[in-house]
Amino acid sequence: MKRHMLQFRALLSQSIQAEWASAERWLSPLLFALTMLLLFSFAFGRVEPAFIPQLFVAATFLTAFFALQIAFSRVLEPDMQDRVFDQLRSYPIAPTAWFLSKYLLVLMIGLMILLPTLVLADVFINETTISFLSLPLFVIATSSLIALGALGVLLSTMMLRSNARQILYPLLYFPLTTPVLLAAVESSKALLIEHHSLGHLLSSWLGLLVISGIMYFTLSLLLFGELVKPE
Amino acid sequence: MSNAVQQDRRSLLFGAGAAVLLLMAWIWALRFAPSEQHQGEVYRIVYLHVPAAFTAFLSAGFLMVFSLMTLIKRNANAALWAKATAEIGLLYTVITLATGSIWGRPTWGVWWEWDARLTTTLILALLYAGYLIFHSSMNPGPQRDRIAAALGVIIALDVPIIYQSVNWWRTLHQPQSIVRAGGSTMAPEMLVVLLFGFLAGLLMASWLLYLRFGNLRLQQRLEQYTYDAQTKGE
Numbered sequence: 001m002k003r004h005m006l007q008f009r010a011l012l013s014q015s016i017q018a019e020w021a022s023a024e025r026w027l028s029p030l031l032f033a034l035t036m037l038l039l040f041s042f043a044f045g046r047v048e049p050a051f052i053p054q055l056f057v058a059a060t061f062l063t064a065f066f067a068l069q070i071a072f073s074r075v076l077e078p079d080m081q082d083r084v085f086d087q088l089r090s091y092p093i094a095p096t097a098w099f100l101s102k103y104l105l106v107l108m109i110g111l112m113i114l115l116p117t118l119v120l121a122d123v124f125i126n127e128t129t130i131s132f133l134s135l136p137l138f139v140i141a142t143s144s145l146i147a148l149g150a151l152g153v154l155l156s157t158m159m160l161r162s163n164a165r166q167i168l169y170p171l172l173y174f175p176l177t178t179p180v181l182l183a184a185v186e187s188s189k190a191l192l193i194e195h196h197s198l199g200h201l202l203s204s205w206l207g208l209l210v211i212s213g214i215m216y217f218t219l220s221l222l223l224f225g226e227l228v229k230p231e
Numbered sequence: 232m233s234n235a236v237q238q239d240r241r242s243l244l245f246g247a248g249a250a251v252l253l254l255m256a257w258i259w260a261l262r263f264a265p266s267e268q269h270q271g272e273v274y275r276i277v278y279l280h281v282p283a284a285f286t287a288f289l290s291a292g293f294l295m296v297f298s299l300m301t302l303i304k305r306n307a308n309a310a311l312w313a314k315a316t317a318e319i320g321l322l323y324t325v326i327t328l329a330t331g332s333i334w335g336r337p338t339w340g341v342w343w344e345w346d347a348r349l350t351t352t353l354i355l356a357l358l359y360a361g362y363l364i365f366h367s368s369m370n371p372g373p374q375r376d377r378i379a380a381a382l383g384v385i386i387a388l389d390v391p392i393i394y395q396s397v398n399w400w401r402t403l404h405q406p407q408s409i410v411r412a413g414g415s416t417m418a419p420e421m422l423v424v425l426l427f428g429f430l431a432g433l434l435m436a437s438w439l440l441y442l443r444f445g446n447l448r449l450q451q452r453l454e455q456y457t458y459d460a461q462t463k464g465e
């Protein structure tokens with residue numbers, strides 16, 4: 001157990017250093033989110049006031065999901081460039097420690113993208129009836145991140161050897177995360193527009209979000225070892 | 232007569248039998264089955280649509296079984312079966328979407344509607360396509376088999392959750408009338424045609440699966456021979 005903890009800490013610190021070596025890596029998804037919010041405002045044009053909250057909740061979550069997908073798809077790239085990945089595969093490292101270190105990294109990057117996106121959306125939407133800066137919404141966003149992050153790490157590891165990963169990643173990521181996107185948007189709408197409580201939401205959409213999170217995390221933890229096994 | 236020739240002959244006989252049964256099912260459905268009271272003749276497409284949909288979703292279950300066999304038993308043949316299953320699954324999903332769309336035009340007045348089951352089926356088609364593109368974008372070998380198997384497990388396990396979530400989101404499609412608690416609401420003379428069509432379609436899918444598996448195994452052997460020849464040449 002102690003050995004696994006040490007491995008986890010070493011891998012996490014190596015991953016953070018590799019990620020932080022270039023600010024472009026986490027800044028570009030954020031700039032992408034900003035661009036998406038701008039494009040959505042063009043695409044929607046003038047919207048009937050009654051539809052504004054519903055449209056912008058959906059647009060904000062979609063923006064965040066796109067930006068997160070970009071960040072997650074590149075999470076193992078620094079390792080591949082420095083051939084760290086191949087070396088790690090030949091070391092006696094516990095796959096659980098390796099997965100958890102990457103998962104925690106992804107959660108950190110995810111929060112760094114998700115939170116500013118919510119703030120930007122709140123500023124740009126300029127809609128007084130809804131606010132993206134609330135604790136319950138943060139809970140929903142974080143719950144989505146737990147599910148998305150696990151699948152993000154797993155798909156990123158799968159796509160490492162694929163020749164078509166630029167197209168394959170979104171092609172698989174978005175259909176697989178449909179329940180998460182639906183649950184995040186619907187529970188946010190219920191919270192912001194219909195003013196339901198978190199407890200009430202837990203028995204419906206938020207419950208689905210939690211179940212998806214548990215399922216993706218467990219699956220990813222179980223399957224990661226198979227993906228990094230040396231040939 | 233060699234074993235391979237005998238096997239080929241048996242496979243052809245099975246395929247011909249499945250094709251005859253399928254033809255009989257279609258003739259029964261299009262000519263002799265009673266027409267539906269409200270929808271009239273357009274309803275008959277259901278005899279092709281529903282069996283195709285069942286087979287498409289059933290393929291996801293088989294994809295999981297073969298993927299787990301690849302991961303747990305390290306069975307290289309199971310990896311080929313898994314790929315063949317995804318191909319058949321995609322074929323039947325496309326048939327489901329096309330027939331659903333043709334039925335939707337006169338019934339709903341549109342070719343496409345973001346109804347729960349249509350959306351789920353489209354997502355399933357995307358997942359099968361993604362799995363197959365992923366498979367073909369990797370170099371052959373045990374690593375590809377393992378990674379594709381992991382993807383197969385995720386896809387198969389995610390399908391029921393996607394189905395349920397989209398169902399919660401929006402439903403325009405008629406409620407379940409065949410497999411439901413309290414028994415089917417379908418008239419027995421219609422249900423029997425549907426079940427016969429399902430059986431015939433399933434037999435045809437099994438034959439196609441077997442053929443495709445044979446092709447993939449042959450392809451794998453050829454790749455291995457080419458690789459061995461190249462290594463000896465070096």
